[in-house]
Amino acid sequence: MHAYGNIFKIQTWGVSHTQHIGVVIDGVPAGMNLSLDDFAVDLNRRKAGFKGTTPRVESDIPEILSGVLNGKTTGSPVHIQFDNEKFESKDYIERDFYRPGHADFAAQQKYSGFQDKRGGGFFSGRMTVLLVAAGVLAKKILGSNVEIRAEITHVGGKKKYDNILQQAIKEKDSLGARIECQISGVSAGIGEPVFNSIESVISHLAFAIPGVKAIAFGDGEKASEMKGSEFNDVIIDEFGKTETNHNGGINGGLSNGNPIVFSLQFKPTSSIGRLQKSWNTESASIEEILVTGKHDVCYALRAPVIVEAVAAIALTDLIMMQNARML
Numbered sequence: 001m002h003a004y005g006n007i008f009k010i011q012t013w014g015v016s017h018t019q020h021i022g023v024v025i026d027g028v029p030a031g032m033n034l035s036l037d038d039f040a041v042d043l044n045r046r047k048a049g050f051k052g053t054t055p056r057v058e059s060d061i062p063e064i065l066s067g068v069l070n071g072k073t074t075g076s077p078v079h080i081q082f083d084n085e086k087f088e089s090k091d092y093i094e095r096d097f098y099r100p101g102h103a104d105f106a107a108q109q110k111y112s113g114f115q116d117k118r119g120g121g122f123f124s125g126r127m128t129v130l131l132v133a134a135g136v137l138a139k140k141i142l143g144s145n146v147e148i149r150a151e152i153t154h155v156g157g158k159k160k161y162d163n164i165l166q167q168a169i170k171e172k173d174s175l176g177a178r179i180e181c182q183i184s185g186v187s188a189g190i191g192e193p194v195f196n197s198i199e200s201v202i203s204h205l206a207f208a209i210p211g212v213k214a215i216a217f218g219d220g221e222k223a224s225e226m227k228g229s230e231f232n233d234v235i236i237d238e239f240g241k242t243e244t245n246h247n248g249g250i251n252g253g254l255s256n257g258n259p260i261v262f263s264l265q266f267k268p269t270s271s272i273g274r275l276q277k278s279w280n281t282e283s284a285s286i287e288e289i290l291v292t293g294k295h296d297v298c299y300a301l302r303a304p305v306i307v308e309a310v311a312a313i314a315l316t317d318l319i320m321m322q323n324a325r326m327l
């Protein structure tokens with residue numbers, strides 16, 4: 001299984017067009033209330049069906065297979081499964097070209113052609129429903145003191161993006177986006193130097209979201225253009241509150257008690273409804289191709305809740321590691 005985590009661990013299985021996909025979440029404390037209703041808000045936020053997103057709208061009803069009894073977690077791994085219902089595998093298995101921007105060619109080399117290509121296999125954005133489900137548990141464990149909020153700041157480089165989105169839809173093209181995430185209420189001192197800094201753990205999980213191409217903490221790239229006198233965050237009270245937050249709430253890989261701020265850059269959707277070129281494996285030449293199937297014009301419109309989920313999973317594991325150190 002694809003696995004991540006030290007104490008709060010997640011493992012995912014299945015691919016885009018298997019009958020089911022699932023996530024097993026270990027390290028969930030016993031006695032926590034957990035019902036299907038807890039998942040509804042976050043799963044709905046990820047759902048497609050609105051402007052700029054795919055017509056593949058899954059019902060996304062979670063089925064809890066184990067780890068919960070009489071509405072309470074039992075302390076054993078929580079296993080959650082979803083059905084895949086709305087897919088057309090024929091769009092994927094009859095291709096004789098590698099789709100530009102997708103993992104088709106790289107996966108072909110890695111798995112010698114035995115990989116499940118349907119719907120992009122486990123490289124598909126479909127798999128992120130599992131991250132959102134695990135994120136629901138992580139958010140519950142973190143409690144209401146920790147607030148995680150991700151939002152789209154730019155689509156195709158623009159803050160106001162309705163027109164360019166409409167244009168991309170009309171031109172059968174696609175757009176990328178920038179999403180910013182703010183996490184408040186994390187006490188100072190969370191994070192494990194040297195190899196499990198908050199930045200590394202959040203980044204590790206953020207790159208499990210397909211299509212993410214860059215991450216920045218605090219002022220990110222701008223940091224290299226600023227002077228120390230501009231960038232330094234002055235501490236203004238005994239709790240470590242700072243006047244500014246250029247460092248994005250992290251120093252030395254540890255939370256400093258100020259909001260943790262990071263941003264992600266999502267690339268434009270690779271599958272576009274326009275003619276493109278690619279290598280044809282039958283004719284062994286470059287040919288014009290048309291990628292079919294159901295696709296988001298800007299899948300990042302659905303991604304803020306996925307970003308929140310990975311942030312929650314990262315912090316839950318790091319806080320549990322910190323708690324394990326305490327006498």
Ligand SMILES: Cc1cc2nc3c(=O)[nH]c(=O)nc-3n(C[C@H](O)[C@H](O)[C@H](O)COP(=O)(O)O)c2cc1C
Pocket residue numbers: 054101102103120123124125126128209210211212267269270271272294295296297299300302303306
């Ligand atoms: C929620 C979500 C939905 C996605 N939907 C699509 C899609 O409809 N079409 C597409 O080409 N890529 C889509 N992607 C992105 C691809 O999965 C991704 O670009 C591809 O697997 C290659 O991985 P990489 O971009 O990380 O290299 C989606 C990603 C996410 C997070």
